[in-house]
Amino acid sequence: MNLEFDIKRSIILAEYIKCWGVPDTRKVCDSMPIELYIFPGEDMDQVTRVVTIGLSSCKFSNDKACNNELLMVLPFDVAEDQWDSVCNYLFDISSYIVNDLGRNVQSEDIKAESANAPEGWPRAVLFDEPRGEPNELNQFYIGMQHITLSWVVPIFSTECDLIRSHGIDAFDSAIESAEASLVEVRRESSL
Secondary structure, three states, X not given: OOHHHHXXXXXXXXXXXXXXXXXXXXXXXXXXXXXXXXXXXXXXXOEEEEEEEOHHHOEOOOOOEOOEEEEEEEEHHHHHHOHHHHHHHHHHHHHHHHHHHOOOOOOOEEEOOOOOOXXXXXXXXXXXXXXXOOHHHOEEEEOOEEEEEEEEEEEOHHHHHHHXXXXXXXXXXXXXXXXXXXXXXXXXXXX
């Protein structure tokens, strides 16, 4: 790791800590300069946040910088029980963004199939803005780089199809009417 990465880590991690408290676990990717941090929620939250630091230090094949970091919000027991699977999954999604997609993800982008999703989870992924999180986490400005925090939401293929054919508002309505939580990866499809 170099000085630029250390500075980026310090700035981003300070913002995470300001909003969620101190992380209790870190895992470093072997193949990319990415670290995952787990932030356990307060007792009333009953969620755990898993975030990347370092994805924004990666470069695409065209030598342009990746300007994303990722957030996954999970029920606290899922994050605890499936920590290794969650880490591998987020590292796989990070690799997909840098090596396969080759561009920054935007809100409402979809990855239709993820073979490395943990067992029992939906296989598609929706990238969205970090709903319900403090606004200061939406973007980080580090020097000339503007980094966007993208929420990684596991979704079912039927939900993926709904978003593609009718837009995100139709998906939001379906989730709301089903009274489903997007944080709950063990949920049934809302369709």
